[in-house]
Amino acid sequence: MSATPGSSSSPLMNNKLVKWFDERLPLVSTMQHAGMEYPTPKNLSYWWNFGSLAGFMLVVMIVTGIFLAMHYTPHVDYAFASVERIMRDVNYGWLIRYIHMNGASMFFIVVYIHVFRGLYYGSYKSPREVLWWLGIVILLLMMATAFMGYVLPWGQMSFWGATVITNLFSAFPFVGDFIVTLLWGGFAVDNPTLNRFFSLHYLLPFVIAAVVFLHIWALHTTKSNNPLGIEVSGPQDSIPFHPYYTVKDLYGIAVFLIFYAMFVFFAPNVLGDVANYIEANPLQTPAHIVPEWYFLPYYAILRSIPDKLLGVIAMFGSLLILFLLPWLDTSRVRSARFRPIYKWVFWLFVLDCVALTWAGAKPPEGLPLWVARIGTFYYFAHFFVVMPVIGFIERPLALPKSISTPVLAGGKA
Amino acid sequence: MAETVKTGAAAGVHDDANRRDFLFMLAGAAGAVGAGSVAWPFISSMNPAADTLALSSTEVSLAPIQEGQAITVKWRGKATFVRRRTKAEIDEAAKVPLKDLPDPQADSARVKKPEWLIVVGVCTHLGCIPLGTKQGEPRGDYGGWFCPCHGSHYDTSGRIRKGPAPLNLAVPPYAFVTDTTIKIG
Numbered sequence: 001m002s003a004t005p006g007s008s009s010s011p012l013m014n015n016k017l018v019k020w021f022d023e024r025l026p027l028v029s030t031m032q033h034a035g036m037e038y039p040t041p042k043n044l045s046y047w048w049n050f051g052s053l054a055g056f057m058l059v060v061m062i063v064t065g066i067f068l069a070m071h072y073t074p075h076v077d078y079a080f081a082s083v084e085r086i087m088r089d090v091n092y093g094w095l096i097r098y099i100h101m102n103g104a105s106m107f108f109i110v111v112y113i114h115v116f117r118g119l120y121y122g123s124y125k126s127p128r129e130v131l132w133w134l135g136i137v138i139l140l141l142m143m144a145t146a147f148m149g150y151v152l153p154w155g156q157m158s159f160w161g162a163t164v165i166t167n168l169f170s171a172f173p174f175v176g177d178f179i180v181t182l183l184w185g186g187f188a189v190d191n192p193t194l195n196r197f198f199s200l201h202y203l204l205p206f207v208i209a210a211v212v213f214l215h216i217w218a219l220h221t222t223k224s225n226n227p228l229g230i231e232v233s234g235p236q237d238s239i240p241f242h243p244y245y246t247v248k249d250l251y252g253i254a255v256f257l258i259f260y261a262m263f264v265f266f267a268p269n270v271l272g273d274v275a276n277y278i279e280a281n282p283l284q285t286p287a288h289i290v291p292e293w294y295f296l297p298y299y300a301i302l303r304s305i306p307d308k309l310l311g312v313i314a315m316f317g318s319l320l321i322l323f324l325l326p327w328l329d330t331s332r333v334r335s336a337r338f339r340p341i342y343k344w345v346f347w348l349f350v351l352d353c354v355a356l357t358w359a360g361a362k363p364p365e366g367l368p369l370w371v372a373r374i375g376t377f378y379y380f381a382h383f384f385v386v387m388p389v390i391g392f393i394e395r396p397l398a399l400p401k402s403i404s405t406p407v408l409a410g411g412k413a
Numbered sequence: 414m415a416e417t418v419k420t421g422a423a424a425g426v427h428d429d430a431n432r433r434d435f436l437f438m439l440a441g442a443a444g445a446v447g448a449g450s451v452a453w454p455f456i457s458s459m460n461p462a463a464d465t466l467a468l469s470s471t472e473v474s475l476a477p478i479q480e481g482q483a484i485t486v487k488w489r490g491k492a493t494f495v496r497r498r499t500k501a502e503i504d505e506a507a508k509v510p511l512k513d514l515p516d517p518q519a520d521s522a523r524v525k526k527p528e529w530l531i532v533v534g535v536c537t538h539l540g541c542i543p544l545g546t547k548q549g550e551p552r553g554d555y556g557g558w559f560c561p562c563h564g565s566h567y568d569t570s571g572r573i574r575k576g577p578a579p580l581n582l583a584v585p586p587y588a589f590v591t592d593t594t595i596k597i598g
Binding site: 089 | 454455457458459460462463464465
């Protein structure tokens with residue numbers, strides 16, 4: 001029953017043609033090792049569904065995006081109208097656009113849960129640092145892609161979002177203005193900017209797909225972490241990926257699709273900003289400009305610091321700090337389940353991110369500004385102070401001997 | 414899975430196998446319907462959009478066209494020939510025996526008023542626009558049109574007479590709005 005990696009006694013490999021091909025290019029056997037036999041810890045919870053959900057969302061975004069690109073015109077005079085044409089005239093264009101538009105939000109929901117899962121169970125710790133890094137690279141690429149995609153409909157928020165975000169780079173001394181002009185291809189956000197954003201928006205998802213490949217490669221090298229945060233100690237601790245996790249992942253996708261379809265069919269615009277249904281006007285900034293919800297925490301961090309350059313550095317730093325996390329966390333125990341202090345600190349950090357999201361959506365004054373400032377301070381304190389310190393002062397609970405121990409006496413099946 | 418089969422053996426393997434097959438096929442069928450209904454909107458989106466279909470008719474004024482002249486108009490993005498035929502051309506088209514034609518069709522079936530020939534100007538071979546509408550262009554061996562791409566000859570009724578094209582030039586749906594105006598499409 002349990003297929004071990006390296007075994008090639010599957011029915012498919014008995015086929016002479018498949019065997020002939022596989023001896024020349026081991027495509028079938030590689031797919032079998034990676035997608036079917038891959039020994040997976042048997043105790044994964046539903047929090048482990050979000051990796052495959054993220055992969056699913058990448059496919060959804062690429063497919064819908066390719067079809068939208070068949071109808072979209074990347075020119076300042078036609079972009080807005082071509083999107084309206086997709087909504088009104090193209091057969092099922094409304095559906096494809098709403099899947100794509102809400103898909104961006106769904107992608108971020110799934111990926112953020114995936115990241116927090118990793119934070120809770122210590123999935124970033126040795127030997128999975130490179131796996132973690134690749135995940136951050138994917139997140140950064142996703143942000144760039146989402147930002148440029150949001151510019152394409154050429155609404156008011158598209159235009160002014162693009163103006164604000166590109167101007168971030170002007171904060172850097174000496175080279176700032178040069179970089180901004182280079183990004184724009186002119187002296188303001190205009191047609192050259194829209195053209196290159198479309199080009200890159202089409203390119204980056206495929207770059208993401210390539211990094212996802214590396215991410216999965218790294219995963220299959222170090223093997224999956226699990227809710228106990230201890231390594232698989234023998235064949236009794238793991239089950240083959242197929243059919244056990246393929247079917248569980250499919251079930252997760254089905255449940256997730258219900259959630260996703262609710263937005264697409266019943267509330268397609270609640271996650272967006274109405275101002276983006278007004279065509280871009282380079283002569284008038286909207287009264288209140290906010291990014292999409294998934295950028296709000298970083299936006300709050302940016303605005304909480306009353307200095308242009310430091311604000312920009314803090315904003316980028318809030319993401320780049322994740323690269324150092326494997327070394328800032330000094331505890332040797334992975335899973336928060338066995339870390340009595342970190343367990344609470346984790347939720348405090350989640351709360352901090354929620355508070356920053358809330359503050360990022362409000363005008364930067366009064367209470368929201370103070371929430372953003374305290375939130376920003378705590379955000380960095382979490383990484384630079386709390387994580388290193390609790391690793392030393394915390395007394396972790398005793399770890400089980402193996403994954404099987406908690407359920408089977410002695411850990412032997 | 415091994416355990417389930419063993420339990421099944423106690424209860425009667427045959428029943429269990431049937432249930433499994435049934436569930437497997439049911440799940441497969443539901444999956445196929447689901448995949449199909451997801452694929453359809455995407456395929457459909459590649460078909461002409463509502464605004465493209467809305468542009469599917471064109472009005473043409475016949476007043477400026479002299480006898481023996483022809484013009485090219487654009488209908489649904491395609492060249493469409495409107496030709497005011499001379500008496501000689503009409504007679505020539507009418508008297509050809511149908512058995513001489515690769516795609517037999519009487520001239521009377523291709524026109525509403527013999528003087529006016531309206532055909533889609535797309536060669537039925539591989540889609541080039543045949544020459545012969547403008548003054549001075551070659552009209553082929555049968556005085557109609559000549560396709561420069563692969564040498565198809567059309568007669569004064571737009572019927573294929575010689576060359577690789579399999580069919581006559583298509584007659585689009587059209588109607589006389591007034592005596593001097595037609596609406597194509």
